[in-house]
Amino acid sequence: MEVYGKALALAAGLLLSVAFAPAAVSSFDWKLPEGVAPPPVPIDNPMSQAKVELGRKLFYDADLSIDGTMSCATCHEQRRGFTDSNRTHPGVHGDPGKRNVQTLANAGYFRALTWGDPGVKTLEAQALIPIAGTRPVEMGFAGQEAVLAARLAGQACYRRMFGEAFPEVGGEVSMVTIAKALAAFQRTLVSFDSPYDRRRRGEAVAVSAEAERGERLFKAGCASCHAGPLFTDADKARFHRIDAPFAGDQGLGDVTGEAADAGRFRTPSLRNAALSAPYLHDGSAPTLETAIRRHRVAMRLGDRQVAELVEFLGTLTDETFVTDPRFSLPKPGCGP
Template sequence: MKPVRWPLLLATLLLIGAGRPWHWSLPLGEAPPPVPVGNAMSGAKVELGRRLFYDADLSANGTLSCAGCHEQHRGFADGNRTRPGVHGDPGLRNVPGLANVAWLPRLTIADPAITSLEAQVAVPLLGEHPVEMGMKGLEAELPRRLGADACYRRMFARAFPERRGRIDIATVSAALAAFERTLISRDSPYDRDRRGQADALSPSARQGAHLFADKGCASCHAGRDFSDGAYHRLEPAKATDPGLVEKTGLTSDAGRFRTPPLRNVAVTGPWWHDGSAQTLDAAILRHGQKLTDAERIAITAFLDSLTDQAFLTDPRFSMPDEACGKRL
C-alpha cells in the first residue's frame, strides 16, 4: 500500500473546494456582474474578503477597517461629511455607498482610470491624498500580521490555491473585490414594483418616479443604479477639491464629478461629493431645478423607495461571527 502524501492531498482538496462554481443571488432573469478573468468568484474567496472587510489590521495603526467607513445599515456609506484617516488627516470626500458596485463602470468620484474593484482597493489602503488606512510603505505588514493567524493562513490557502495561499496586497485586494461583488441590492420597493408588485410603491413615490424622469433627473441618474457613470459640474470648482481636472489636467474638467448612484440614497447621507448637503431635500434643491413643494416631496418619496431594507440587514454582508469554526 502506497503512503498517502498528505501535503499533496490537502492541496488537491483545497483546490476542489475553492473551485466550486459561485452561485449568484439575483432576481430571475438578471445576468451576473462582470468578473475579471484573473479573479474568478468562489465561496472561499468571498468568505475571506468578508472577514478582511471588517478587519482593522488592514490599517497602519489597527484602528480602521473598510467597514469603519462603509457601514451596512447606511448602505455601506458612513453618515459623516467626510471621514478622517488613521493619522487624523481630514477626509476629502463623502464616503459612497457600495450597493451594486460590481456593475459600476467607474469606481471613484473623480478618477476615470479606476475601473475594477481590485484596483480600487489601493485608494483607501495605500492612498496619500488623503491618507485613509495609511498602509503606503507598510505593504510587508499585511502578510506579517495576517500570516500570524493560523485561520487566515487556512483561508488564504483555500481562496488562492493557484497562488499557494500567498498573503499580499494582490490577494487581499482580490478577496475584498470578490466580497464587494456580492453586495447586491435588488429588493427595494422600486425593484418590486418593476417586477410587477402593484402595491410596492406609494402614490407619492409613483408620482415622484414620473417627475424624476420628466424633470430630467434621469438623464444623468440613468440605468438600473441611477448613474450614467459620466462626470458633470453642478457648482463652481473649489480649490479644496477641484475634481476631475486633477487627473486629466483639462481646465474644462474643473469641478466635474461622477454622477453618484442612487441605490439606498435615503440612508447614505449626508450628500454631495463633499457631504455638504445635510438633508436629501437640500441635495435635490442644489440641482437648480424649479420644483414646487409637492413635487419635491414626491421626488423624495421616490428616492426613499430605492431603499432596500433586506440589503441593509442581510447577515451575509455583516461582520462574521466566526472563522475556521471558531468565534472571532
Template sequence: MSRVQLHIIGCLLLGLLLVSSCRKDKDNGDLTDIPYDVPEPYNLDIPEGFPDLVANSDNPLTEPGVQLGRRLFYDPILSADGTMSCSSCHKREKGFADDVPTSLGIDGIPGTRHAMSLLNVGFFENGLNWDGSIATLEEQAIEPVINPVELHDDWGNVEEKLRNHPDYPERFRAAFGISNKSEITKELATKAIAQFEKIIVSGGNSRFDRALRGEIFFTDSEFNGYDMFFDISPDFPDAECGHCHTGPLLTTNDYFNNGLDGVDDLNNFEDIGRGAVTDYIFDNGKFRAPSLRNIALTAPYMHDGRFQTLEEVLDHYDSGGHYAENLDPLILNLGLTEEQKQDIINLLHSFTDTTYLENPDLTNPF
C-alpha cells in the same frame, strides 16, 4: 551500553530529527499539509434586469474567496494601529457608505471626499471612485491601506501580519491554492476584498422595483415624483433627474458638473475631480453620478458630503446650481414647489431596499 540501548537511542535521535524537520517546514511557511480543493464558485443572486458583474476572468467569485474578503473587509488588521478596517468608513447599515461628510483615518486626519456607498459597486463600469480614477475593485483596494489619511499602513507590513496570523494562511490557501505563507501578497488580499465587494448587491425588492413590476402601486406622491424624475408627462415639471440617474442601477456611471461650486475659471475648483484623471480642463469639477439605490440610507450626499439631507439635495437642484462654464446643460432652475420636491423625495425613499441587510455573507464575521 548494550546494542539494544544504542538502537533505542538511535531511534529516539532519528525521531527528534524528524520532528525537528517537521517544525522547520512550518516555520518556513509550508501549507501543503492543509488539504486543498478547487474552490467552489460563489453563487451570486443578481436582481432581475441588473447588468452582469464587470468581468474579471482573473478573479472569479468563489466561496472561500468571498469569505476571506469578507474577513479582510471587517478586520482592522489592515490598518497600521489595528483600529480601523474598510468597514469603519463603509458601514453596512449605511448602505456601505459613511455617515459623516469625510471620514477620519487612523491618525484623525479627514479625507477630502465622502466614502462612497459600495452597494452594487461590482456593476459599475467607467471607473471607480468619485472621479473614475481606478479601473477595477482589485486595484482600488490597494490604496486605502497605504493612504496616510486612511489606514496608513504599508502593504509589506500587512502581508507579514497576514502571514503570521493563526487563521488567514489557511484561508488564503483555500481561496487561492497557495502552498506557502510567503505567497500571501497584497494582490491576493485585494482580490479577496474585491470578491467580497462584488457580492454587496441590493435591488429588486424596493417599493420602486415592486411598483415597476406591477406588484404594488406607488403612492400618489411617489407617482408624481416618478413623473417628474423621468419626465413622463407635461402635467409636471421635468426635474431632469433621469438624465444622470437611470437604468437598473439608477446611474449612468458618467461624470458631471452638477453645479456645486461656482467658478469663473475652470482651474479654480478646490477639487477638480474628473479633470485630474482625464487632464481635460472641461472635466474639472465633474464627479460621478452615484447610484440612487438606497440613497435614503447613505447621507450625507455629494462627493464631499456637503448635504446632510435629501431636502438639501433637492433644494440645490431646484436652484439650478452654481455657474461654471462646464455646468451641465441639464442643471436648470426647475421652479419646483415644496410639494413637488417632497414628491421627488418620496420617490427617492421608494428606492430603499434593506433586504441586503439580511444577507449573512455581508455581516461582520468577528
C-alpha cells in the same frame, strides 16, 4: 476614496489590460433576484465562495489599518447602504477625509469607482487605495505593505483562508490577493430588491401617490445621469458638474488638468440614498432636499415637487440588502 501616492504603483498591474469573464461561464451562486445579471468578473479573479468569505472577513477586520483602529466597514456601514454618516471620514492619523464615502451597492457594475478619477476601473485596484493611499492617508499602510501581509500571514486563521481562496498561488498573502478577496466580496453587494424593483417585477407593492408623481418627475429631469437600473451612469464612466465649480476640489479637473473638467464628479448611485446622508462629493448637503436643490435642473422645482422626488427616492431603499446576513460582520474565527 481616491487613488494617490504609492497605492497607484501597487494598483498598476490591476489597472492595465483588464479582461472580464462572461457571467454565463461562472459557476458561482450569486443568489440574485430573477432577471438580474451578475456583475462582470475579471478573468484573473474568478469568483469562489472561499474567496468571498475571505474578503468579507478582511472587510470587517481593523488589522487592515496600521494601528488596528479602522476597517473597510468603518466607513462602509451595511445599515447605511455601505456608506457613512460623516461628511468625510478622517484617516487613522487624523488626516481629514477628502470626499464623502460612496455606496458599495452594485459597485461591481461600475466602470468608474471614485468621485473624480476615471483611471480606477476595477474593485481590485480601488481596494488598495484606502489601505495604502497617501492623499489622503486613510488606513495608513503606504510604504509598509509588507507589514500588512506579514500581519495577516502570521495568523493561522488567515493562512487557512488564503490557502482555500487562492490555491493557484499556494495561498500567498500579498497586497494582490488581499485586493482580489476584497473585490470578490464587494461584487456580491448587489442591491435590486427595493419596493421600486419589486413593482417592476410585477409584485403588488403599494407606494404613495406622492412617490408615483416623484417617479415621473425623476424620469423627466434626473434619469439622464442617474440612469437605468443602477441609478447612475458610473457603469459608463461619466462625470458631471451639477452647479458652479467647487473651490479647491476640482474633481475630474484635478486629474485631467482641463478647465472644462473642473467641478465634474462621478454620478453617485441613488439606490438606498435615503439611508446615506449626507450627500454630494463633499458631504455638504445634509438632506436629500438640499442635494436636489444643488442641481441646476432643480432650481425651477417647487417645494411640493422636491418632496415628491424625495418620496420616490425612498422607494429605492432595499431593506433586504441592508439586513442580509451574508454581508454583515462575520462570526469570530475562520470560515463562514
